[in-house]
Amino acid sequence: MLAFFSPLVIADSSCGNWVARVVSVQGEVEARAADEQRWQRVEQGQQYCANDMIHVRENSRAALELANETVIRLDQHTTIVLTGEEE
Numbered sequence: 001m002l003a004f005f006s007p008l009v010i011a012d013s014s015c016g017n018w019v020a021r022v023v024s025v026q027g028e029v030e031a032r033a034a035d036e037q038r039w040q041r042v043e044q045g046q047q048y049c050a051n052d053m054i055h056v057r058e059n060s061r062a063a064l065e066l067a068n069e070t071v072i073r074l075d076q077h078t079t080i081v082l083t084g085e086e087e
Contacts, residue, residue: 015049019082020064022046023071027060050084 022029022044030039034051042054042062056062056078063073074080 017049017067017084018047019050019067019084020048020052020054022048022062023065024061024063026062027076028057029060029062029074030055030057048082050082052082053079054082055079 022042025042025044029042031042031046031048032039032053032055034049034053039055048054054062054064054074056074056076058076061073061075063071065071
């Protein structure tokens with residue numbers, strides 16, 4: 001029996017309003033949804049919700065556009081937890 005597994009996509013904005021969108025990825029960048037235990041590969045264009053985590057591995061970098069149109073650049077060995085807007 002053959003089994004095929006599709007990669008888990010956590011960047012589906014199921015939270016309603018995304019807080020960050022990936023605009024650039026160089027090297028190995030991973031993300032983990034707030035309610036997940038496994039890290040998943042990040043790809044350009046993916047969107048993430050509050051409390052998701054982004055991790056940039058050695059010799060890698062990424063750029064994220066936040067919901068308020070701010071662009072932040074992440075260098076190697078960086079891990080961030082995304083937060084939502086204060087109401």
